[in-house]
Amino acid sequence: MTKIGKLIRMNEWLFSKLPFMFLPILCCFAELEHIAAICISYFIYLFFFYAFGYAINDYSDRAADKIVGKQNIMGELSEVQCLLVLAFLVSGALPLAIVSKNRSIYAILLWVYFWGAAYSIRPFRFKERGVFGLIVCTLAQRTFPMLPLLSISTRMLKYIVIWGIIGALVGLRYILIHQVIDLENDKKSGTTTFALSHLTKAKKMLYICFVIESLLIVSFLFLEYSALLSAAICVTYLIVMAVTFYTIHYIYKQSYIESYIAVPYEDFYNFYYPIVLLLIALRQKPVAVLVLMILVIIGIRPMTDKWKIMNFGIVRIWKGRIWKK
Helix, strand or coil: CHHHHHHHCHHHCCCCCHHHHCHHHHHCHHHCCCHHHHHHHHHHHHHHHHHHHHHHHHHHCHHHHHHHCCCCHHHHCCHHHHHHHHHHHHHHHHHHHHHHCCCHHHHHHHHHHHHHHHCCCCCCCHHHCHHHHHHHHHHHHHCHHHHHHHHCCHHHHHHHHHHHHHHHHHHHHHHHHHHHHCHHHHHHHCCCCHHHHCHHHHHHHHHHHHHHHHHHHHHHHHHHCCHHHHHHHHHHHHHHHHHHHHHHHHHCCCCCCCCCCCCCCHHHHHHHHHHHHHHHHCCCCCCHHHHHHHHHHHHHHHHHHHHHHHHHHHHHHHHHHHHHC
């Protein structure tokens, strides 16, 4: 079980990606029929797809990881065993295809899995293809996986477009942060990444994506909801961000934008906003409470870490006020 956990690396995507990918469903939760079947099959598909993405990346990096002494479970398996593992993970899309009852979903799934694999496998290996590679990678991880929802209900089209665009920016930030953090390992293994070749540009892109993302989120909220509710959400989360920024920047002495300590908006996309959507849907669809419980179970541990960061900052700010008096 330990090896399986290391192989699929669930801790790296269960909270940081899955709730976000559910946003098109949650935004029109009350309007969808057979919502339980949709949620269960979509969850299984996403679970297996992201496990596939990490597994095939490790499969492609076996030789490079061996050079730098990095543990790689796929490197301990034979070629046949690796292919069987990958085939099993691809099969996780079948429940969603059955629920869809639309033949177009097979073409969509083929598209999604191709780009999910092309991120790391040769001859494509887009992770090493500069800016173009970054764009392909983020689309493959944060935008394309939503596309199968189109074959289930066209009601989600607007939200798939909106969250697909925002997801592309989110994914780009994550990839750039990952590349900046992995600079030394990439140098040793001979892996050529965008950040390794253009570190200054990579950091500028991080901040540009953050600003564009912020504008899109605020615009979406004010177009989707009443001005009062939108303002309340924005102000509340702005306070959360301000405390987190203070803690990371002034206490931890690290960059709020360039580190994985508390990636900006991660908690908003994956915890706070989904809870708001589920509470809104609860009146019409009581099953929303079950989804809410699953979200809390998935998010409680990472959110506890984020709340500790906020608490640390609040305590320091409060003590500072006392000492000044």
